[in-house]
Amino acid sequence: xxxxxxxxxxxxxxxxxxxxxLPVWIGSIALLSAFTVRATIDLYDTQLAxxxxxxxxxxxxxxxxxxxxxPDETSLGAIAVFKLILxxxxxxxxxxxxxxxxxxxxxxxxxxxxxxxxxVVGSRALLVAALAEAVLAALLVGLGVAVANDLAGLxxxxxLVFGAGWVGLGLVSAAIAAVAAQLTSSxxxxxxxxxxxxxxxxxxxxxxxxxxxxxxxxxxxxWVSKAEPYAGDRWWVLTVPLLVAxxxxxxxxxxxxxxxxxxxxxxxxxxxxxxxRWMAGISGLxxxxxxxxxxxxxxxxxxxxxxxxxxxxxVGDMLMSDRAREMFERLGGVGTLQDMFLSAETSIMAIVVTxxxxxxVTRAAAEEDEGRAELVxxxxxxxxxxxxxxxxxxxxxxxxxxxxxxLSASVSFGIQEGDLGGTLGRVLPAALVQLPALxxxxxxxxxxxxWRARLVHLVWVILVAGLVLGxxxxxxxxxxxxxxxxxxxxxxRLPVETMSWPPVLALLAVAVVVAGLAWLRYRSRDIx
Amino acid sequence: MIQVQGLVKDFxxxxxxxxxxxxxxxxxxxxxxxxxxxxxxxxxxxxxxLLRTDGGSASVFGLDPWRDGVEIHRRLAYVxxxxxxxxxxxxxxxxxxxxxxxxxxxxxTRRAELLERFELDPAKRSRTYSKGNRQKVALVAALADDAPLLxxxxxTAGLDPLMEHVFRECLRERRExxxxxxxxSHILSxxxxxxxxxxxxxxxxxxxxxxxxxxRHLRRTKVRAEVAREPDGWPEIPGLHDLSVHDHVVSCTVExxxxxxxxxxxxxxxxxxxxxxxxSLEELFMEAYRSPGRAEGRTAPRP
Numbered sequence: 060x061x062x063x064x065x066x067x068x069x070x071x072x073x074x075x076x077x078x079x080x081l082p083v084w085i086g087s088i089a090l091l092s093a094f095t096v097r098a099t100i101d102l103y104d105t106q107l108a109x110x111x112x113x114x115x116x117x118x119x120x121x122x123x124x125x126x127x128x129x130p131d132e133t134s135l136g137a138i139a140v141f142k143l144i145l146x147x148x149x150x151x152x153x154x155x156x157x158x159x160x161x162x163x164x165x166x167x168x169x170x171x172x173x174x175x176x177x178x179v180v181g182s183r184a185l186l187v188a189a190l191a192e193a194v195l196a197a198l199l200v201g202l203g204v205a206v207a208n209d210l211a212g213l214x215x216x217x218x219l220v221f222g223a224g225w226v227g228l229g230l231v232s233a234a235i236a237a238v239a240a241q242l243t244s245s246x247x248x249x250x251x252x253x254x255x256x257x258x259x260x261x262x263x264x265x266x267x268x269x270x271x272x273x274x275x276x277x278x279x280x281x282w283v284s285k286a287e288p289y290a291g292d293r294w295w296v297l298t299v300p301l302l303v304a305x306x307x308x309x310x311x312x313x314x315x316x317x318x319x320x321x322x323x324x325x326x327x328x329x330x331x332x333x334x335x336r337w338m339a340g341i342s343g344l345x346x347x348x349x350x351x352x353x354x355x356x357x358x359x360x361x362x363x364x365x366x367x368x369x370x371x372x373x374v375g376d377m378l379m380s381d382r383a384r385e386m387f388e389r390l391g392g393v394g395t396l397q398d399m400f401l402s403a404e405t406s407i408m409a410i411v412v413t414x415x416x417x418x419x420v421t422r423a424a425a426e427e428d429e430g431r432a433e434l435v436x437x438x439x440x441x442x443x444x445x446x447x448x449x450x451x452x453x454x455x456x457x458x459x460x461x462x463x464x465x466l467s468a469s470v471s472f473g474i475q476e477g478d479l480g481g482t483l484g485r486v487l488p489a490a491l492v493q494l495p496a497l498x499x500x501x502x503x504x505x506x507x508x509x510w511r512a513r514l515v516h517l518v519w520v521i522l523v524a525g526l527v528l529g530x531x532x533x534x535x536x537x538x539x540x541x542x543x544x545x546x547x548x549x550x551x552r553l554p555v556e557t558m559s560w561p562p563v564l565a566l567l568a569v570a571v572v573v574a575g576l577a578w579l580r581y582r583s584r585d586i587x
Numbered sequence: 588m589i590q591v592q593g594l595v596k597d598f599x600x601x602x603x604x605x606x607x608x609x610x611x612x613x614x615x616x617x618x619x620x621x622x623x624x625x626x627x628x629x630x631x632x633x634x635x636x637l638l639r640t641d642g643g644s645a646s647v648f649g650l651d652p653w654r655d656g657v658e659i660h661r662r663l664a665y666v667x668x669x670x671x672x673x674x675x676x677x678x679x680x681x682x683x684x685x686x687x688x689x690x691x692x693x694x695x696t697r698r699a700e701l702l703e704r705f706e707l708d709p710a711k712r713s714r715t716y717s718k719g720n721r722q723k724v725a726l727v728a729a730l731a732d733d734a735p736l737l738x739x740x741x742x743t744a745g746l747d748p749l750m751e752h753v754f755r756e757c758l759r760e761r762r763e764x765x766x767x768x769x770x771x772s773h774i775l776s777x778x779x780x781x782x783x784x785x786x787x788x789x790x791x792x793x794x795x796x797x798x799x800x801x802x803r804h805l806r807r808t809k810v811r812a813e814v815a816r817e818p819d820g821w822p823e824i825p826g827l828h829d830l831s832v833h834d835h836v837v838s839c840t841v842e843x844x845x846x847x848x849x850x851x852x853x854x855x856x857x858x859x860x861x862x863x864x865x866x867s868l869e870e871l872f873m874e875a876y877r878s879p880g881r882a883e884g885r886t887a888p889r890p
Contacts, residue, residue: 334683
């Protein structure tokens, strides 16, 4: 028996368990790509319209920060896919990370791995089978998307480079998930490491494309855009993700060899023999369970904020043609350009922090699904207390994280500008004005949990829907009312626009109503 | 203390409780027996107000569990069947958390004594506990104070025999203190050792209930006798079964009503030796489980 014995049957089992997830996910990504490409082709029917649009994108720091630049302003394909590099990359990255996590650490935590490990299965088989499934999934995504774009009317070579770019991202993401699964013995912290890594990758690409160019080369998202599908078709760039992924796979296997099944590389420390006075009720428990993620997110936000504020003064150096600079100066100076950048970055942050708030809600649901609500509720803790504690934690913790981000960005920007008061007034409100939209998204997640704890993973569908509707809705030609469904699209773009209270208050009111309905539902359903 | 009448609970198309009756009197240890999937845990969850029921009535302390769940919870302690703990909290933290949630100061309880008796290290993180140790954490938290009602759902499933013994001791002490205990189990020896009365359920219905003595009363006793004279024929004895006479040895099973006539007849034949064995709970159990049709309508009269 070698360390790989049993891998094929484990791979078969994994594919069988994911027989719905994989086709649905891969099919959705390919369709999304095909529809976006088709819509773009229909939209720009003349070369002139195409070039104007591409120029417009490349001269907007907000758009470049969000999606990356368009390498060739005359290429229809490059314009068609410039938003898809981010979207598809996220979809592919999430998919492969999810597969690896699901078939390694989650199985170890639940004891299923032990059940399998007792059969004729080598020590590395579980990990290698999960990686094999992720590689297979990434290849299928890449192939599906290449075929979809080709059929939608783009050239074949570019479509293959584009598909291969996504494959590379999927592989890197699988490698990160595999290493994270070895490091900690809890699946939840493993997922946190992957989310943080993808977030950091996105930010590096975003900052690099707008300011210091080489930062983009540190990011897996950057590698996809550097491959320049439909423009340069630079195949060689894609060896970078391939090498990085291979190194990650190797590292994960080495780490696996040096630990026990169920254990982590970081050993579990002894705990305290008695409970703290502070942990005396459901709120105390929730904050105790949430304090480590909160600390990690806050630290991350301080760093991101500082980085963002640090590069903000250089916005434009990379982008601006003389003509554009003239235009911006007429509009109100380079400050406007920086404002557009800040506004774009804070709205991205709002989506990222929504993901954090969702982990708060999904944890409360997992408490119930894993049987611990049955331990808590019969102590005299009311359902109202459980709901309100979860609601409060999701809203307050996400607000705190946004605040930390806004403060850090303001301070780091202000130190360079020598005007701390001024930057505080520009950046902090831009961060805080996002909260009502973020809270409404969170209230929807509370609704899913209150509806049925077991289905709480549907919240991620809501997040993706919010992202797609808000970001791609107009391009896909969706009716305005559908675009308006995304809460983020109603937030005033501070500091570019002026503050407008009605949409903000409306978002807040809807959020409170949704959360209230969720509360009513949670009071009246079966637990567990 | 606990009154359940005709309780019905459906999960989609599956009927988990199908007109269940259960009565637990104050101060008794009530065994709640049934095979896996019979509806024991569902009943308990309904009693705790975690599930909304679809018919019948349930009351605990005279209160409705769905409406007044929290009022009920303040007066009871509960150990779930499958104890799941927070992986990164230590056992001691969990015990104190559960006690404080019930409004009890941990220092004022028998926590320390119980930790010692159950040989539990409270500083270990729950992730590293075995099933038995997780069970102990929940047991210590439940037994540490004097809740007037204990609801225990298969609490000894992961305990070793020594710990099971400690657990039984604790239960007896609590009964002397006047605590009412509902103990669900499928371990017969446990129920036989500690319970005053038993309800056996199967497929969501109570098929037997009464004291152990009463349940035995309904069942046949095995009798084997050696007699001096070969019997030449038997009188009609009510409730006599499985009779075989072989070379001066008579063996049979007999229901309670036939015991006196049987002994009279054996006496007439000149009994030389006699052994009789009461049915074990195991046999009662098997019978109740296997033949719901036959077992129905044979419930013992309530005391």
